[in-house]
Amino acid sequence: MCLDSQLQELQLIQHSLLPGESFSFVLPPDDSRIWTSLLHSFNTTPSTIPSLPSPVPQVKFQVKATDARIFFEVQFPERYPEDSDVDIAQVPLVSVNGEGMSRDEHHQWRAFVQERLAEVRGNDYPIYQLLCVHLLPKLHDDGHSIDTGLSESLDIPEQSNNRLPETANYHALLTSHHLVSPTKRRSLQRWSSELSISGFAKVGYPGVIYAQGSQENIQEFVANVKSMQWLALRGWTEFQKVGEVVEEMKRRGKDKYITEMGIGSSALK
Incomplete structure (x- = not known):
């Protein structure tokens, strides 16, 4: 149940990115191959999941925008989203990283992330909502990246x-x-x-x-x-x-x- 839900949310995030935005796993090579295979199988034949190691490694991924120095990393706990409403240990970890970020800038982004996390909590796909409805639009609107899709x-x-x-x-x-x-x-x-x-x-x-x-x-x-x-x-x-x-x-x-x-x-x- 947790794995299916995680794959559904990863698929939704991946398919909702605009030109100039990218999704990638941030995992050791073997773990990355496992999750790449899982997501590929889920995208093509959702009812068929390949044989898996036990336990499946926790997934960590990043979302970037072209020419942006700031990007986002997310790690799903093992039982997310099943227990995330009652167990703080099962709430995804969301970090804001970037080259040359000042202390104040990092603090402002962290506060924004925490505010929006509280806002999307309880939605079916909270991390999709956080990334695609709040964080990436703010990244563009604040001028941290150059929109490369104007003629596409x-x-x-x-x-x-x-x-x-x-x-x-x-x-x-x-x-x-x-x-x-x-x-x-x-x-x-x-x-x-x-x-x-x-x-x-x-x-x-x-x-x-x-x-x-x-x-x-x-x-x-x-x-x-x-x-x-x-x-x-x-x-x-x-x-x-x-x-x-x-x-x-x-x-x-x-x-x-x-x-x-x-x-x-x-x-x-």
Whole structure:
């Protein structure tokens, strides 16, 4: 039970990282091979876990952002998350490390981590929430790293356990002056997982967001997007057919973003 839960959270963290962010194990070589094999097996065939040593070594990993001098390391105790609410020894250890960090800077980060740990405690995936909703966005917003994804397409991932229903046929297309903020981009990824939708976002200037899923979930997604603070959000349109999305993107001169994501490519040939 603990191992499955840990692998689920590691998978969620790994799949939620943005361009320029990385996940890696911080373990002795043999232990690292064990956890790499476990996570690979869980990503491909979750019901099949390879033969394991007893006990399985505790996992320790780090998450970094490109060009950031500050990074985060996390160690899961053996029985996390099963006993973390009642046993302080089973609460994950989260450290903030970095080259040239002053004493005051380190103290401020540690205080921020402890505050957010208390806030996310009790969630299904507290360390995912801590890293991807709080720590990494703060790292970017404070200017500790350079965003390298401005000219790249950003997938809104379709989680393996949240696949798009075959009957879903509702679509939404939004454009804005820009889509740069790591916090907004991470919110798009989180909502896509929570609402079982798929799509993409083109980051930089201009910003383009496309999503598809059930009508109820798309409407909630659009409401979430509109509730964020935007500069010149130029509106949104809902479509019933992918062909309508293709034509709209062609009209806007953005059809290459559709073909690059493999959406409606045959209609553009």
